[in-house]
Amino acid sequence: MFLFDWINAFLNWLGFLKNEGSLIIVGLGNAGKTTFLSIISHDILKAHMPTLRPHQDSFTLKNIHFNAWDLGGQQNLRKLWRDYVTTDSNDIVIFVVDSNDRDLLGEAKSELHDVLQYSGSRPVLIIGSKQDIKSCMTRDELIQGLDIGDYVTGLTTAPKIVDVLVCSNVTRRGLPQIMNWITKCFEIAYIK
Ligand SMILES: Nc1nc2c(ncn2[C@@H]2O[C@H](COP(=O)(O)OP(=O)(O)OP(=O)(O)O)[C@@H](O)[C@H]2O)c(=O)[nH]1
Numbered sequence: 001m002f003l004f005d006w007i008n009a010f011l012n013w014l015g016f017l018k019n020e021g022s023l024i025i026v027g028l029g030n031a032g033k034t035t036f037l038s039i040i041s042h043d044i045l046k047a048h049m050p051t052l053r054p055h056q057d058s059f060t061l062k063n064i065h066f067n068a069w070d071l072g073g074q075q076n077l078r079k080l081w082r083d084y085v086t087t088d089s090n091d092i093v094i095f096v097v098d099s100n101d102r103d104l105l106g107e108a109k110s111e112l113h114d115v116l117q118y119s120g121s122r123p124v125l126i127i128g129s130k131q132d133i134k135s136c137m138t139r140d141e142l143i144q145g146l147d148i149g150d151y152v153t154g155l156t157t158a159p160k161i162v163d164v165l166v167c168s169n170v171t172r173r174g175l176p177q178i179m180n181w182i183t184k185c186f187e188i189a190y191i192k
């Protein structure tokens with residue numbers, strides 16, 4: 001087994017093996033999901049219409065090819081989330097929260113707790129967007145407001161990885177850390 005792991009790691013390092021993963025991106029409307037996906041897939045920052053139907057994009061990070069689904073956060077689209085989250089077994093779920101929207105934090109909390117339940121053992125990354133806005137909530141405030149202190153494991157070999165990172169899609173602060181997190185998480189949860 002050790003030899004097999006070693007050969008696999010070596011071929012992977014040479015670029016002969018490509019791993020496939022999927023990201024399922026959910027969160028309330030206006031949270032910044034489509035903006036985030038457009039930047040990580042195409043490095044393009046532009047205005048988007050609210051998402052009306054699930055939209056797919058893809059990108060490669062460190063020899064891992066990711067198919068990403070941006071599901072839209074309007075009320076009528078949220079019923080699709082569970083089907084997408086529970087379809088593949090090698091998913092990473094991303095829940096985007098608008099760090100500046102205190103009014104909708106309760107609603108985000110309720111949706112997030114549902115996602116944490118039905119996502120089973122799949123890793124969940126909560127991303128607090130809009131950190132460029134002065135009045136935004138910090139990572140600690142988001143953890144408290146979303147009441148997820150007991151869930152957050154960080155990037156470990158826990159049976160279910162749950163973590164919270166913050167970013168600005170406008171200034172791009174925090175995005176390299178998020179991309180790094182996604183690849184590391186995939187390696188921990190699905191390769192090693
Ligand atoms: N200041 C700031 N604005 C952002 C950031 N990310 C997204 N936005 C803005 O937030 C608004 C909503 O962004 P979208 O990416 O369309 O949000 P969404 O989550 O895809 O929304 P739905 O498609 O309705 O589910 C847009 O006006 C974006 O320009 C950010 O990091 N900072």
Ligand SMILES: [Mg+2]
Pocket residue numbers: 033034035048049050051070072073
């Ligand atoms: Mg959208």
